[in-house]
Amino acid sequence: MESGKYRVLALLPILASLILLYFNIFPQDYRSGCSLLPHRHYWIASKRIVTPNAIISGAVEVKGGKIKSVVEGDEWRTNAWSHQIIDYGEAVVMPGLIDVHAHLDDPGKTEWEGFPSGTRAAAAGGITTLIDMPLNSVPSTVSEETLKLKTKAAQGRIFVDVGFWGGLVPENAFNVTALERLLDAGALGLKSFMCPSGINDFPMTNSRHIKEGLSVLAKYKRPLLVHAEIQQKAEGDLEMVGNPRSYSTYLKTRPASWEEAAIRELLAVMKDTRAGGPAEGAHLHIVHLSDARSSLELIKEAKSSGDSITVETCPHYLAFSAEEIPDGDTRFKCAPPIRDADNKEKLWEALLDGDIDMLSSDHSPSAPELKLFGEGDFLRAWGGISSLQFVLPVTWSYGRQHGISLNQLVSWWSEKPAKLAGQDLKGAIASGNHADIVVWEPEIEFELNDNHPVYLKHPNISAYMRSKLGGKVLSTFVRGNLVYQEGKHAPAACGVQILAR
Ligand SMILES: *[C@@H]1O[C@H](CO)[C@@H](O)[C@H](O)[C@H]1NC(C)=O
Numbered sequence: 471m472e473s474g475k476y477r478v479l480a481l482l483p484i485l486a487s488l489i490l491l492y493f494n495i496f497p498q499d500y501r502s503g504c505s506l507l508p509h510r511h512y513w514i515a516s517k518r519i520v521t522p523n524a525i526i527s528g529a530v531e532v533k534g535g536k537i538k539s540v541v542e543g544d545e546w547r548t549n550a551w552s553h554q555i556i557d558y559g560e561a562v563v564m565p566g567l568i569d570v571h572a573h574l575d576d577p578g579k580t581e582w583e584g585f586p587s588g589t590r591a592a593a594a595g596g597i598t599t600l601i602d603m604p605l606n607s608v609p610s611t612v613s614e615e616t617l618k619l620k621t622k623a624a625q626g627r628i629f630v631d632v633g634f635w636g637g638l639v640p641e642n643a644f645n646v647t648a649l650e651r652l653l654d655a656g657a658l659g660l661k662s663f664m665c666p667s668g669i670n671d672f673p674m675t676n677s678r679h680i681k682e683g684l685s686v687l688a689k690y691k692r693p694l695l696v697h698a699e700i701q702q703k704a705e706g707d708l709e710m711v712g713n714p715r716s717y718s719t720y721l722k723t724r725p726a727s728w729e730e731a732a733i734r735e736l737l738a739v740m741k742d743t744r745a746g747g748p749a750e751g752a753h754l755h756i757v758h759l760s761d762a763r764s765s766l767e768l769i770k771e772a773k774s775s776g777d778s779i780t781v782e783t784c785p786h787y788l789a790f791s792a793e794e795i796p797d798g799d800t801r802f803k804c805a806p807p808i809r810d811a812d813n814k815e816k817l818w819e820a821l822l823d824g825d826i827d828m829l830s831s832d833h834s835p836s837a838p839e840l841k842l843f844g845e846g847d848f849l850r851a852w853g854g855i856s857s858l859q860f861v862l863p864v865t866w867s868y869g870r871q872h873g874i875s876l877n878q879l880v881s882w883w884s885e886k887p888a889k890l891a892g893q894d895l896k897g898a899i900a901s902g903n904h905a906d907i908v909v910w911e912p913e914i915e916f917e918l919n920d921n922h923p924v925y926l927k928h929p930n931i932s933a934y935m936r937s938k939l940g941g942k943v944l945s946t947f948v949r950g951n952l953v954y955q956e957g958k959h960a961p962a963a964c965g966v967q968i969l970a971r
């Protein structure tokens with residue numbers, strides 16, 4: 471009896487070591503389903519790693535969710551066990567995309583998209599962080615209370631990191647306390663519209679509201695994002711302009727002069743942001759610029775005179791042109807509208823010259839009944855392009871015809887967006903940063919057909935369906951968790967909510 475008891479006791483240290491070993495091999499994040507990888511210390515190896523200085527052959531060492539080192543050559547292999555090396559060969563290893571403009575419609579309009587499907591699609595598209603827009607959810611995010619509803623809705627339901635813009639609307643613009651509470655609660659900045667947004671609880675602002683918003687934002691060093699279009703004609707004229715099934719009719723209802731008028735007004739307001747002004751130091755970001763002519767010239771002038779302004783455009787303005795949009799195909803309806811082919815070429819030039827700073831998806835889906843409402847009537851269908859999962863291959867497919875480089879892709883999709891959203895530890899493959907990484911194969915071509923896994927709630931409303939694209943996402947890492955790999959997601963939604971403080 472006695473010796474049997476001692477024998478059991480003698481086994482205890484062995485048992486303890488086995489338990490320790492188990493927890494070491496399968497750490498918390500793997501057991502909880504956050505990652506498809508069984509370890510948190512590993513090396514991502516490739517011959518094409520896009521770092522801020524150069525494209526190198528070597529490895530990114532990831533430990534505990536951060537990038538521990540970025541190493542060139544092969545010597546690092548002596549420090550790693552073979553099971554800790556994920557060798558991607560020639561595939562491109564790049565910072566994950568940061569999409570500063572996405573509408574996930576959660577809470578309240580989850581039949582349009584929602585956090586789970588939206589962030590799964592983002593992960594499958596190489597997006598590691600997205601910033602959710604304050605409208606198209608119900609209610610809109612225009613106060614501390616409504617931001618709390620957002621963060622509650624996102625709890626345990628996001629597969630990538632998600633931050634939130636708040637809304638600047640007439641109701642809160644003159645109420646400093648209300649704006650401060652919204653910003654104190656973590657909104658990364660504010661967004662406003664200079665034309666009707668189409669959403670009842672998100673009315674448009676004028677330049678007086680915008681001035682107020684800028685002066686509060688200046689103190690917080692967070693940006694104001696503006697939808698820059700001002701309506702130039704009475705609604706009544708819309709019926710007169712032509713066949714509503716023809717895209718050119720819709721285009722005529724929202725001419726480039728709307729964008730130009732808004733930008734002129736914004737630039738006048740920017741005087742307040744100069745030294746000694748009431749909004750000194752405030753930053754303005756113009757969302758989804760479509761007009762590459764007068765509007766862009768105005769922005770260039772303002773930038774060269776020292777105003778703190780950035781501007782984004784979206785892949786749909788770079789991929790499509792008005793001439794090609796088929797009659798009745800309302801999947802292409804968005805605001806501002808997609809313009810002519812020559813304008814598209816000018817947008818590319820501006821992007822390559824650095825006059826346009828960055829890209830965003832403006833992923834803005836809706837229920838198919840609304841998107842296809844009116845059976846091809848461009849004036850009645852809901853506006854917004856659904857694109858979240860496809861922005862990397864779309865930018866690459868159309869961009870390579872313009873000779874874009876991998877470093878430019880990173881600048882437009884990661885570095886500059888990280889800066890806009892105030893995310894110092896994101897947007898570059900560098901030691902100490904979050905291990906937010908996309909691995910993809912620029913040389914692989916595919917067709918977005920029904921066999922292609924699309925994780926958006928309504929794939930069919932995307933204008934990209936059925937197009938042929940190049941650039942396949944293999945793997946996506948968010949804070950060191952392998953959240954997506956070739957058609958498979960990590961089981962648990964472990965994205966982190968990004969709140970400013
Ligand atoms: C300003 O906002 C605060 C916080 O939402 C609210 O309590 C207060 O009533 C508002 N003031 C005015 C004048 O509307």
Ligand SMILES: *[C@@H]1O[C@H](CO)[C@@H](O)[C@H](O)[C@H]1NC(C)=O
Binds near residue numbers: 920930
């Ligand atoms: C999407 O379109 C395809 C092909 O046109 C069709 O077979 C499929 O049923 C549609 N799916 C939905 C959800 O409408």
Ligand SMILES: [Zn+2]
Binds near residue numbers: 571834
């Ligand atoms: Zn938008």
